[in-house]
Amino acid sequence: xxxxxxxxxxxxxxxxxxxxxxxxxxxxxxxxxxxxxxxxxxxxxxxxxxxxxxxxxxxxxxxxxxxxxxxxxxxxxxxxxxxxxxxxxxxxxxxxxxxxxxxxxxxxxxxxxxxxxxxxxxxxxxxxxxxxxxxxxxxxxxxxxxxxxxxxxxxxxxxxxxxxxxxxxxxxxxxxxxxxxxxxxxxxxxxxxxxxxxxxxxxxxxxxxxxxxxxxxxxxxxxxxxxxxxxxxxxxxxxxxxxxxxxxxxxxxxxxxxxxxxxxxxxxxxxxxxxxxxxxxxxxxxxxxxxxxxxxxxxxxxxxxxxxxxxxxxxxxxxxxxxxxx
Numbered sequence: 001x002x003x004x005x006x007x008x009x010x011x012x013x014x015x016x017x018x019x020x021x022x023x024x025x026x027x028x029x030x031x032x033x034x035x036x037x038x039x040x041x042x043x044x045x046x047x048x049x050x051x052x053x054x055x056x057x058x059x060x061x062x063x064x065x066x067x068x069x070x071x072x073x074x075x076x077x078x079x080x081x082x083x084x085x086x087x088x089x090x091x092x093x094x095x096x097x098x099x100x101x102x103x104x105x106x107x108x109x110x111x112x113x114x115x116x117x118x119x120x121x122x123x124x125x126x127x128x129x130x131x132x133x134x135x136x137x138x139x140x141x142x143x144x145x146x147x148x149x150x151x152x153x154x155x156x157x158x159x160x161x162x163x164x165x166x167x168x169x170x171x172x173x174x175x176x177x178x179x180x181x182x183x184x185x186x187x188x189x190x191x192x193x194x195x196x197x198x199x200x201x202x203x204x205x206x207x208x209x210x211x212x213x214x215x216x217x218x219x220x221x222x223x224x225x226x227x228x229x230x231x232x233x234x235x236x237x238x239x240x241x242x243x244x245x246x247x248x249x250x251x252x253x254x255x256x257x258x259x260x261x262x263x264x265x266x267x268x269x270x271x272x273x274x275x276x277x278x279x280x281x282x283x284x285x286x287x288x289x290x291x292x293x294x295x296x297x298x299x300x301x302x303x304x305x306x307x308x309x310x311x312x313x314x315x316x317x318x319x320x321x322x323x324x325x326x
Contacts, residue, residue, distance in 0.1 A: 006265035008278035022278035026050025029254040031243035051101035059106040062205040071247035074152035082112035082120035095131035108203040119155040124177040135166040139179035147210040165195040193232035204240040207250035233288040259287040
């Protein structure tokens with residue numbers, strides 16, 4: 001497994017001295033394996049490598065322990081692979097690794113729910129070095145198109161406290177934990193920024209487009225996440241997976257970017273890797289002092305953004321609705 005590290009990038013617009021030491025974070029980009037014990041060993045090795053490099057927190061990709069299920073529509077029992085939040089294998093992995101290495105460990109799971117339709121939640125968790133659950137966020141936006149039939153497996157996260165920002169003791173940062181498809185929406189990054197987040201983590205499972213195999217979305221994916229970090233003053237931590245899992249080949253390319261839009265460190269698209277980077281967190285303040293996006297907003301003009309989705313005009317007024325590619 002490749003290990004790549006990056007020091008804190010120099011401040012570009014610092015007007016006030018920083019009193020905060022850099023925060024070192026890591027992520028693991030992995031390939032899924034059908035042998036659960038082997039997969040756990042690989043992930044534990046990745047966490048170990050990041051911890052050995054001094055990472056305070058280590059972040060893992062979406063639906064960490066499962067083969068990505070949504071490359072095909074779900075059958076009659078979509079929640080068969082779901083697990084309990086605090087008594088399943090994902091929490092166990094995160095808690096054991098966190099305690100063993102004295103770091104925060106983030107993971108993602110298919111969380112079971114009691115509803116009769118069998119749908120569960122796509123949930124991100126953060127576990128403290130003491131092995132305790134200190135953060136949980138359910139994915140809000142659910143993809144519905146070919147190769148990513150997640151609406152047949154997952155229910156959307158609740159509208160009650162949809163963008164929680166956590167500041168767990170010992171981390172030294174304010175952090176948000178949305179998931180994958182959420183990363184495409186500028187509203188998500190902006191809400192986390194307004195909640196005071198400094199770092200937003202997007203556990204991700206993204207790759208090829210089964211209906212359009214020659215269309216490589218990787219550049220667009222990275223560009224929109226980095227741009228949302230710029231316009232909301234956020235560090236973005238994005239662990240993706242690699243390898244073929246049925247209809248989808250995941251393109252890796254995990255990365256960490258800063259509020260200035262600099263990609264601090266990036267993984268290859270076809271190899272397992274550990275990324276470690278130092279984050280100078282006061283660069284969020286520096287950037288938003290120079291380009292005060294949050295201060296100069298005009299929320300009095302944004303009413304259309306909170307109107308219910310018009311399914312007859314999803315592309316906007318006067319634009320004809322067409323079918324989602326399935």
